[in-house]
Amino acid sequence: MNLRTPVDHMTARVVAATNGLFSHGPDPLARTLEFPGDPGRFGPDSVSWRVIGDSAVFIGGIRALLVQAAHPEVAAGVADHSRYRNDPLGRLSRTAAYVTATTFGAGPEVDDAVGTVRRRHRPVVGLSARGRTYDADAPDLAAWVHNSLAESFLVAYQHYGDRPLAAADADRYAREQATLGALHHATPLPGTAAALSAWVADHPDVASSPGQREAIDFLRRPPLPLGVRDVYGLLFRAAAVTLPPRIQAAIGVRPSPGAETVGRTVTHLLRGTLGASPSWRLALCRVGVPEPAGVRFRQPLPPEAAARRAAIG
Template sequence: MTDVGLFGPDSITWRVHREPFVSVGGLRSLYLQALHPRAVAGVEQNSRYRKDPWGRLARTSTYVTTVIYGTTEEAERAGRRVRALHARMTAVDRRTGERFRIDDPELLRWVHVTEVESFLTAVRRGGLRLTTAEADAYYAEQTRTAALVGLDPATVPASVAEVVEYYAAMQPSLELTVDSAATGVFLTVPPLPYGLGLTPVRGASLGISALAIGLLPSWARRLYGLPPLPGADGLTAVNSFVLGRLLRAVPVEWIESPARKRAMERLGLRD
């Protein structure tokens, strides 16, 4: 019997991650993650993302697509590598001087929830029609990816309502630190390769960043000190929907990941 992996073509996960607009959700999640003082400190003190942002992006993308579209063994192997990497890392909380582990379940859970919620929010705002039951199913499916990084799935929000409750519970512990602000600026104006920073690509990059910021929940925008703009949410909704529709018109074979191509061939879903 062919191994469909952790999810398979009939899953809500495959429907969500087929959408090109999901990448905007990935950027949105980074803005959210930076608001957790320890999460952002861990990245700042252990990552080379400032020197190699596009390399880190490519590695993260490869991990996500491997987990979604790879075989069960490929997904589990990717998870083992991530767990081993995190197990070796620590960082210092700049506010208290306390050293903490990167694989602290609270941090892993924050990264997981902000990531999957951002993916789901982006594609829904981009025009993918999902019922609440289907959105709940996506969160429930994604507890499998939480397990890969070392989380107990029972401790991970597994429905729309549970994610709302989780964010409400987390907000008192979130704040804009020096690391958060620096990360936010870097995400908004990242260095572009090959001299593209002096071309219209910079404008497109800023547009995508603005869209990701516009998709943030209102409480997150307030933490970043962003003033409410009249009609901003409506404009973001329109822009998201239009861009989502445009991207959906692109044949998926042109932009799909290598992992998805291999999965389609493995499952005999492509001639």
Template sequence: MDLLAPLRTRLRLTFAGQAEGVPAWEQALENGGDAGYFAPDSAVWTVHGGMTPIAAGIRALLVQALHPGALAGVAEHSSYRADPLARLAGTIRWIFTVTYGDTAAARAACDYVRRRHRSVTGTYTDAAGAERPYSASDPALSEWVHLAFMDAFLRSYEIFRGPVPQGADAYVSEWAVAGELMGVVDPPRTEAALRARLQEYDDAGLLCGGARVVEVVRFLREPPLDPMLLPGYKVLFAAVADTLPDRYRELLGLERTRLGPFPLPTRLAGRAALAAVGAALGKVGPSEQAARRRLARLGVLPAKDVP
């Protein structure tokens, strides 16, 4: 008897939108005529593999929300409240296509997102209270989103797995390719540069909290997930929130999880939650498996390295 089957079914519905089988877009990653932008031994494959991207997704959404221009685009031009899983599925598809697809598929995925961004325009109130126009195609906003994603994936791997074997600089340098494909001008290529660029946004007074941020935090703290998944998600959310920089937690209105005066070991609990997901879904996801089949067909990988 497969005791993890109910959990597996609900996780697949959440992440892939279907309880059985592999989505067609993931199967299509087996196709293509080249090895893609990132090799199997790359830092990108390491960081984007396993279960830590789940934590990274939560962290990225929290950090992105600190820029009122980026937050306005999400709040006013997406259906994240009504259909949050659709937005999650779209983000997963983009990240894994760029990570595991051939170069044509990666470029097509980025072109699709950039076309969708052309209509995402409006105005927002900045940290100083002034009204400003925004466009999702604005290089500064594209950069902030890229920085938040990059930092979230890197830090989540480090927090819940440990140091990146190839080094943090290797991951930042490699994933800069994704930033360039999304129109980011001169993305950072070292961990130090990533930290500096993130700090520049705060030093310039571009980040802030406020009512809209509180609404996003409330939604992310308790999203409309399947009741079987919600307890584990809450554990993971607490672990992610507790490991954010103090400054970000302050702007988000989040406090460390405590029992009276004592902080709780949420990081360990978060690792356990991710381990449970990994036990249900398996160590190698269908996107990576499809990419390995493509690489074996192209002679880049030996057949023994294909699951």
């Protein structure tokens, strides 16, 4: 007898679709247990582990791509050099892998992830539609990409996270993320949450552009399987409603009524079924510290990690 309710079916569909959106490609932490005791860039006491370990990160990732597209030179670089049209999930998955490695990876994994991104960005040069040259490895464009990603995860967490941060912790998150941006030689790197959000919202280079319109149309309606596309649409609307009005206007995205309520519902479902990030749990195991009280990890550890966890207690 099938005792599953319609809510159970809906929850399973949301979870499967969300995993399908972000889980393509190799495991970025496949070798992480080879570095026992290594805290990585941030470590178990960081705010970054708490923010990026929450299910709100799925909304933050989509928001970051929307914000990044608001810069015409960044949008031109994506349009001219990316394979996103032929690989609709590739950019999301690569972004997710980079964030996982740089947040929860050991030091060598962080360095590898940063090095990979910088190598990919080196040939991304050209001329935007408004006649400006772009270089993806230049400090100002690196800052736009990094800061929009860091700020989007923070905003998504403050809107949809399990326990929104106090101001002091939000500022600590901004400082932690600035240390990662420095590895890309990005500048400027704001050191408080308010300064970070203001830098993104008021950036003078934000404007509409042809490459941007194509990217936003693609992000709004990517060619995904039906079930995945429906769930993606919920995450997209939840991300769009958190954008600064100036960026909404520049990229032509209007907030949908009830989008925040939908976003809270979806993240609540994901939090209850998937739990906190399994990468966070694996990183805790690598470092050799107990799992934090009040955080629910629902996905099992790999056998080697589970044995280490049992020894930690």
